[in-house]
Amino acid sequence: MAEESTKSWADTDSDSSSSSSSSSDSEQEEIHCLMANQTSDEEVFDFSNIEFTREDLVSALNDMVKEYRKLSHSFEEIKAENENLNKSSIESSTDTLEEIDSLKIELSKLMMENELLRNESSELKAEIEKSNLT
Structure with a gap:
């Protein structure tokens, strides 16, 4: 019984789907193609490997959650910085x-x-001319 609980999901999947191996084979090929196209040096799971255990999957999921949290935190920081820049730009404008x-x-x-001074200057000029004539 303990051995059955450690049996990987791939084992149970292959046992139950042996009759539909042609679609399973094409899915496996697709997975291999996708994995072959990855250029990252990071370790990735080989989903065709029947040695996967539940612990492997839980560990992979935990790693993904940790990475998601890091990315989410970075996103929130950049979003806040962007909002601050927008606010400062609006305040500046x-x-x-x-x-x-x-x-x-x-x-x-x-x-x-200036207009008042021009008027005053014109009035003074007019007074000067008037006084010069008399």
Whole structure:
């Protein structure tokens, strides 16, 4: 009984599907092709190996979960950094717009003051001409 519990899933799968070996063979070929195309030096499971145990699969799943957590954490950090950059960009552009508005107001004041000074200068010129004529 203890031997049966350690029997790998591949063993039970091959026992129950011996009649449909042609589709199983093509699936095995597909798996081998996919695995042959991998360029990573990291160890990968050979799913055609009948020596797989439940512990192997649990270990592989745990490794995948750990890697997922690392990637997820990295993703969240990058996402937060991106949001901060967007916020600072918006704040920067808002500050720039406020500065532009302030400068426009200042320019408008200076233009009005310039017009008043021109009017005053024209009035003074007119007074000077009037006094020179008399």
